[in-house]
Amino acid sequence: MYKILNKEELSDAVVLFEIDAPEIAKKARAGNFIILKINEQGERIPLTIADFNREAGTITTVFQKIGKTTFQLGMLRQGDFLADVIGPLGKHSHIENFGTVICVGGGVGIAPVYPIARALKEAGNTVISIIGARTKNLIFWEEHMQNVSDELIITTDDGSYGRKAVVTVPLDELLREREGIKLVIAIGPAIMMKFVCITTEKYSIKTVVSLNSIMVDGTGMCGACRIEAGGRTQFACVDGPEFDGHEVDFDLLMARQRMYLDEEKNALEQYIKSAETLQ
Amino acid sequence: MKEETKQKKRTSMREQQPRERARNFKEVPYGYTPDEAVQEASRCLNCKNPACRKGCPVEVDIPSFIQLVKEGKFIEAAWKAKEKNVLPAVCGRVCPQEIQCESLCILGKKGEPVAIGNLERFVADYEADHGEMKTPDIPKRTGRKVAIIGSGPGGLTCAADLIKSGHDVTLFEALHKPGGVLVYGIPEFRLPKSIVEREVEYIKKLGVKLVTNAVIGKLYSIDELMNEHGYDACFIATGAGLPVFMGIPGENLNGIYSANEFLTRANLMKAYLFPDYDTPIRKGRHVAVIGGGNVAMDSARVALRLGAEKVYLIYRRSEAEMPARKAEVHHAQEEGIEFLLLTNPLRYIDDGKGNVSAVECIRMELSEPDDSGRRRPVPINGSEFRLEIDVAIPAIGTRSNPVLLETMTDLTITKRGYILADEETGMTSKRGVFAGGDIVTGSATVILAMGAGRKAAHGINEYFKWKYWDTGTLSD
Numbered sequence: 001m002y003k004i005l006n007k008e009e010l011s012d013a014v015v016l017f018e019i020d021a022p023e024i025a026k027k028a029r030a031g032n033f034i035i036l037k038i039n040e041q042g043e044r045i046p047l048t049i050a051d052f053n054r055e056a057g058t059i060t061t062v063f064q065k066i067g068k069t070t071f072q073l074g075m076l077r078q079g080d081f082l083a084d085v086i087g088p089l090g091k092h093s094h095i096e097n098f099g100t101v102i103c104v105g106g107g108v109g110i111a112p113v114y115p116i117a118r119a120l121k122e123a124g125n126t127v128i129s130i131i132g133a134r135t136k137n138l139i140f141w142e143e144h145m146q147n148v149s150d151e152l153i154i155t156t157d158d159g160s161y162g163r164k165a166v167v168t169v170p171l172d173e174l175l176r177e178r179e180g181i182k183l184v185i186a187i188g189p190a191i192m193m194k195f196v197c198i199t200t201e202k203y204s205i206k207t208v209v210s211l212n213s214i215m216v217d218g219t220g221m222c223g224a225c226r227i228e229a230g231g232r233t234q235f236a237c238v239d240g241p242e243f244d245g246h247e248v249d250f251d252l253l254m255a256r257q258r259m260y261l262d263e264e265k266n267a268l269e270q271y272i273k274s275a276e277t278l279q
Numbered sequence: 280m281k282e283e284t285k286q287k288k289r290t291s292m293r294e295q296q297p298r299e300r301a302r303n304f305k306e307v308p309y310g311y312t313p314d315e316a317v318q319e320a321s322r323c324l325n326c327k328n329p330a331c332r333k334g335c336p337v338e339v340d341i342p343s344f345i346q347l348v349k350e351g352k353f354i355e356a357a358w359k360a361k362e363k364n365v366l367p368a369v370c371g372r373v374c375p376q377e378i379q380c381e382s383l384c385i386l387g388k389k390g391e392p393v394a395i396g397n398l399e400r401f402v403a404d405y406e407a408d409h410g411e412m413k414t415p416d417i418p419k420r421t422g423r424k425v426a427i428i429g430s431g432p433g434g435l436t437c438a439a440d441l442i443k444s445g446h447d448v449t450l451f452e453a454l455h456k457p458g459g460v461l462v463y464g465i466p467e468f469r470l471p472k473s474i475v476e477r478e479v480e481y482i483k484k485l486g487v488k489l490v491t492n493a494v495i496g497k498l499y500s501i502d503e504l505m506n507e508h509g510y511d512a513c514f515i516a517t518g519a520g521l522p523v524f525m526g527i528p529g530e531n532l533n534g535i536y537s538a539n540e541f542l543t544r545a546n547l548m549k550a551y552l553f554p555d556y557d558t559p560i561r562k563g564r565h566v567a568v569i570g571g572g573n574v575a576m577d578s579a580r581v582a583l584r585l586g587a588e589k590v591y592l593i594y595r596r597s598e599a600e601m602p603a604r605k606a607e608v609h610h611a612q613e614e615g616i617e618f619l620l621l622t623n624p625l626r627y628i629d630d631g632k633g634n635v636s637a638v639e640c641i642r643m644e645l646s647e648p649d650d651s652g653r654r655r656p657v658p659i660n661g662s663e664f665r666l667e668i669d670v671a672i673p674a675i676g677t678r679s680n681p682v683l684l685e686t687m688t689d690l691t692i693t694k695r696g697y698i699l700a701d702e703e704t705g706m707t708s709k710r711g712v713f714a715g716g717d718i719v720t721g722s723a724t725v726i727l728a729m730g731a732g733r734k735a736a737h738g739i740n741e742y743f744k745w746k747y748w749d750t751g752t753l754s755d
Contacts, residue, residue: 041549042557221520258533259533263553
């Protein structure tokens with residue numbers, strides 16, 4: 001059992017858990033993820049490690065309430081327990097002093113991009129960050145990102161906060177106007193990562209994306225998370241989750257993410273109904 | 280005397296009718312009644328020089344336990360079997376006895392061999408239902424610590440043997456439940472999960488510590504276990520792991536599962552109880568399973584139980600070359616799985632929305648024998664045809680999982696990617712590290728993994744005694 005030591009509602013839909021998991025915290029590095037399961041009946045879902053504190057023995061994860069499992073997670077309170085937390089999984093981010101890098105975080109993807117931006121900053125890079133969301137309420141960790149970035153640009157689709165734009169607009173400007181940008185890291189919805197890659201490809205700037213495909217075991221055993229990159233089928237859990245974005249077949253990723261749309265919808269409806277009855 | 284020799288045929292085990300069982304996840308055979316068990320045990324000639332024992336990879340004292348059954352001492356019989364086999368209820372169900380102990384039974388020369396597997400299952404179940412779980416006396420602690428990586432059949436056997444030798448034993452399991460392939464792979468109707476839990480409980484009762492959710496290579500490295508956590512030896516029994524795909528077009532369409540994924544969703548995650556359990560699974564109407572092994576049979580029979588109208592089993596050779604147990608093939612056919620033999624898939628067709636809608640296949644014929652000694656299948660030109668399907672499950676094998684091995688650059692790996700280890704002792708190229716089961720041999724059976732676990736336990740005991748490490752004879 002893994003205790004939730006701290007819970008924060010980062011926005012209407014985004015929740016943060018700080019979880020007591022000293023052994024995982026000891027090994028966690030930027031780019032790793034965990035698999036989490038709420039209870040005996042629960043499904044195993046992958047969530048990125050958004051932060052870790054080796055001294056306190058905690059890991060932090062951030063999730064958006066979109067399906068039954070994440071809604072149910074969101075109902076848990078500080079002091080509650082999770083049945084299973086497995087990690088740190090996946091290959092960690094490759095960090096070195098590249099020079100100038102751009103970190104792009106979209107929606108809940110702001111959380112996983114943060115430890116990478118921090119590690120890149122610590123490695124001596126000049127870090128320019130762009131964080132974006134649909135609307136102001138969904139932007140979080142502005143201060144976190146400010147602290148690890150030399151420059152921070154915020155966008156919202158509806159213009160309720162920061163620039164009224166999608167993240168690719170300031171990204172394109174930066175790539176056009178600035179010299180010496182060596183690397184772009186982009187984490188967010190698949191569609192955002194796809195368009196980031198289309199943008200950076202024009203300028204031939206290497207782009208790393210972190211793929212959030214459906215997983216079961218998260219250790220290479222099942223192949224649920226398979227994606228195509230560089231014309232080869234690879235497993236996001238053990239070969240990734242980070243890949244060269246210019247090699248990724250995003251349309252396949254998005255199609256595979258939709259595999260259980262009907263089941264997810266039914267499960268969520270049923271859950272909300274039963275939660276309402278309980279109340 | 281007449282009484283003992285008259286019965287040439289073995290006592291059959293009653294089972295659920297095919298039509299009924301094809302729609303539920305309950306176990307197929309019901310098991311023997313005490314009378315049936317005594318009747319079957321009475322067929323044993325109690326040979327002076329019992330051949331059956333030689334066929335058992337874990338050396339169960341088969342004649343002695345059968346003798347006890349004959350005398351109606353069922354619980355004592357179970358204890359006798361358990362002296363050598365910590366998982367008798369599992370082995371009684373899933374061991375290929377027909378090519379092991381039973382194949383050597385003298386009765387098999389003229390009639391049917393004694394149903395050793397059925398009897399083993401009976402005594403193990405009888406003990407669980409009637410007796411209290413008896414644990415053997417554990418000798419004085421030696422103070423030595425052993426880490427076992429993987430709680431499948433190999434790891435469980437090794438753990439039980441080593442705890443009985445007086446060592447401290449910790450089992451590390453990557454998943455949230457112990458049992459390995461016994462819980463994620465083999466379906467409920469062939470091996471009820473309550474039985475695996477019972478056998479794992481027994482091993483815990485012996486004093487083995489179990490750590491679930493521990494992915495070794497990620498959470499701890501082998502070096503850390505040995506240098507920082509004080510383990511004196513490690514046994515790597517992680518299984519083969521990574522599913523193989525055919526690499527044909529369309530294989531990543533939605534609705535196409537590796538057998539590992541399909542079975543893990545159904546067995547470990549209980550997706551057949553969705554939405555009471557949260558893990559979904561696509562319940563196909565028309566399902567194609569590709570392969571001819573036990574895993575293919577399991578996948579096909581699970582698909583049927585999830586409600587498929589039609590389940591095809593596509594295999595590129597003929598039934599004679601199928602690696603699956605005859606009994607499993609027979610069960611699958613009885614339940615209505617349609618076998619498309621000498622057939623190979625060429626590509627999967629998209630329904631336009633990213634889902635599989637059909638598989639294009641080609642007919643095959645057998646030519647000369649290949650390296651495996653089986654006749655090689657070759658395609659017949661122009662024989663392509665299409666099957667409408669909405670789920671496909673390639674069950675064509677696994678290869679070694681890189682997660683742990685990547686972190687051990689000092690371990691010698693074979694050309695095929697498995698760990699190089701001595702067959703008799705489990706010794707690897709790295710001092711103090713032993714390995715066995717599928718991670719050494721590639722995909723094999725539960726009982727062979729158990730045999731490897733037993734040998735490694737013996738190897739570890741010898742190592743503790745002599746501190747001797749010679750891997751000069753290891754070769755790929």
